[in-house]
Structures are given as structure tokens and as C-alpha cells.
Amino acid sequence: MKGKLITGMSVNREVRIYVAQTTEMVENARTTHDLSPISATALGRTITAASMMGMMSKIDKEKVTLQIKGSNEIKLMVAVADSHGNVKAYMNNPQAVNIFDEHGKLDVGTAIGKDGKIIVIRDIGMKEPFLGQCNLVSGEIAEDLAQYFAQSEQQPTAVSLGVSFGKDAHVKYAGGFIVQLLPETTEETIQQLESNLKGMPPLTQQFEEGLTIMQIAGQVLAGLGFDELEEYELNYKCDCSREKMENALISLGKTEIKAIIDEEGEAELVCHFCNQKYIFSELELTALIEAPNEVLS
Ligand SMILES: [Zn+2]
Structure with missing residues (x-):
């Protein structure tokens, strides 16, 4: 490469x-x-x-x-x-x-x-x-x-x-x-x-x-x-990571994450650049919503 x-x-x-x-x-x-x-x-x-x-x-x-x-x-x-x-x-x-x-x-x-x-x-x-x-x-x-x-x-x-x-x-x-x-x-x-x-x-x-x-x-x-x-x-090479994907989820906001949990149960994010899949379970998504974070609204 x-x-x-x-x-x-x-x-x-x-x-x-x-x-x-x-x-x-x-x-x-x-x-x-x-x-x-x-x-x-x-x-x-x-x-x-x-x-x-x-x-x-x-x-x-x-x-x-x-x-x-x-x-x-x-x-x-x-x-x-x-x-x-x-x-x-x-x-x-x-x-x-x-x-x-x-x-x-x-x-x-x-x-x-x-x-x-x-x-x-x-x-x-x-x-x-x-x-x-x-x-x-x-x-x-x-x-x-x-x-x-x-x-x-x-x-x-x-x-x-x-x-x-x-x-x-x-x-x-x-x-x-x-x-x-x-x-x-x-x-x-x-x-x-x-x-x-x-x-x-x-x-x-x-x-x-x-x-x-x-x-x-x-x-x-x-x-x-x-x-x-x-x-x-x-x-x-790609520099994507689970942490970056998590930040992308967080930036969607609490309401949007709740909607994902209700509709999909889990979130599957795919990196455009390298096609790497990142799956966030319901438990992980719930933790994101409950985490104290100023970005969330
Ligand atoms: Zn990537």
C-alpha cells in the first residue's frame, strides 16, 4: 500500500x-x-x-x-x-x-x-x-x-x-x-x-x-x-476508529439515537473510505444517551 x-x-x-x-x-x-x-x-x-x-x-x-x-x-x-x-x-x-x-x-x-x-x-x-x-x-x-x-x-x-x-x-x-x-x-x-x-x-x-x-x-x-x-x-490507509464513529453518533443527538434504538435496535455505521463496519448494540447506544455530555441535546 x-x-x-x-x-x-x-x-x-x-x-x-x-x-x-x-x-x-x-x-x-x-x-x-x-x-x-x-x-x-x-x-x-x-x-x-x-x-x-x-x-x-x-x-x-x-x-x-x-x-x-x-x-x-x-x-x-x-x-x-x-x-x-x-x-x-x-x-x-x-x-x-x-x-x-x-x-x-x-x-x-x-x-x-x-x-x-x-x-x-x-x-x-x-x-x-x-x-x-x-x-x-x-x-x-x-x-x-x-x-x-x-x-x-x-x-x-x-x-x-x-x-x-x-x-x-x-x-x-x-x-x-x-x-x-x-x-x-x-x-x-x-x-x-x-x-x-x-x-x-x-x-x-x-x-x-x-x-x-x-x-x-x-x-x-x-x-x-x-x-x-x-x-x-x-x-x-484509513484513519477511522470506533471512537470517531461513536462521536459521529453522539453528534446526532439524543432524540436521533433514541429513534435508532426504537427502529433498528442497533446502529450499523460503515466508513465510506474503507468499508469497515462498526456496530453499536442497544446497550451501547443507551449508554451514549445516558452519558453526561454537553454535545447531547
Ligand atoms: Zn475507514
Whole structure:
């Protein structure tokens, strides 16, 4: 379930790059949620993007939630990443029907639909979370994310995300990169970057050819050099717990818990992110109602 991420700067300090390899993480998401290939592609890109966005923060407790709201078969994807490389995700339609474009590639843009939104929530565990959003450009996620960074965070950004499959539909390669220009980037650097990106084959093809994320970073920054390298581990894992589920129940309030006892006898809560089931018996629910707690009303 582990992935890898590297981040660094161009030698002239004008460009920051993040490159992630998320193959096992996306494969884990595929088996956890029983994803069809197009759903795995869409959610895999979202997981990869979120994992890099989580690592953009230097704040220990910060969490980044990346939401893609679509208008076609895929209506909602949610990936949550923290600044330690942990990512969890779910989507509304794990078995979206595979559709292909004219090149025979899975057409994620159509499955999501252009009439949607990309929403980013940065929660540092205090005060109000920061929320930014913008309309989807293509539904392909990489372009949409680049547009989001440019529009909502005033940060010129290039994004590439890729997921490919082996013969038995398991995830063969998954990964991505995000390149961001810092405020004083010169025209010369921009032109160099544009020409580097133009000549690059798709990311999954580069993985197929055996390139490491370090070598891919080197290609993106060809002619600019690579500095301040940092390397991190990524993990696809859920942080749900019985205690968190209990808090979710408590937040429903006494009346609602009583109604559950009367109607269902017990409460079964399922975590969206990992499908783990939590069952609270009548006795446990009654204890929640009777416990002195200011949240309850
Ligand atoms: Zn969970």
C-alpha cells in the first residue's frame, strides 16, 4: 500500500516540483472499493493528486480534501490526504461503465462530465477551513487541477496524472507530477519548462520504460537542474476508529439515537473510505444517551 513522493526545486529556485508513484495505493483503492477500470482511473488520479497536495503543507496537522463533483456517471470523488503522506478516498460510483475515446483510451472526462466542480478544503485543525473551488475544464482531473491552482490559488501550475492496467485489470502503474512556478519565474525558465513538458511521453509510459520518479523529475526540469531534494513515503490507509464513529453518533443527538434504538435496535455505521463496519448494540447506544455530555441535546 506504499507509494513514494519526491519534491525539490529547480537550481534557480523558480520552480517547485512534486513527483509521486502511487501504483500500490491505487491498486489498494481498486480492491477496497471494487472499482471498474474507468472508476479506478478517475479515483486513482484523484488519490495521486491529493497525495501530492497533502505534502505541499508544512503544517503538521493539516488535511487536504480534494473533491471532484461530476455531472455524468461519476458524480462525486473524495480524497483526503495529510502532510505525512497518508491518503484515503471513496467515490459515488465504483462500477462506472467503461467508455473509450477515439484513441481507445478510457474516457474519464466523459464519465465525469464537464459540468462539474473541483473543490479543495484545507483544514489545519483550528478556525475555519480554507475552501477553494472552480469549475471543471475537461473532467480529466489533471487539467482541472491546473486550472484550480491558477484560478483559486493564483499559482501557475502544470499537472500530469496517470493510471494504467495490466492484463487482469490490476493497476500496473499509477503516478503523477505537479510543477509550480514561483512568483519571480523568468520567461526563459517558463519556455524551457514548456518545451520539456511538450516533448514528454505520458507518465505511465515512462514508468513502463522503467524510469524512476527521480528520473522523471529530471526530465521535467531538464536544463534547469534539480536541488533541495526531499523524499517521502505515501500510504493508502484509513484513519477511522470506533471512537470517531461513536462521536459521529453522539453528534446526532439524543432524540436521533433514541429513534435508532426504537427502529433498528442497533446502529450499523460503515466508513465510506474503507468499508469497515462498526456496530453499536442497544446497550451501547443507551449508554451514549445516558452519558453526561454537553454535545447531547
Ligand atoms: Zn475507514
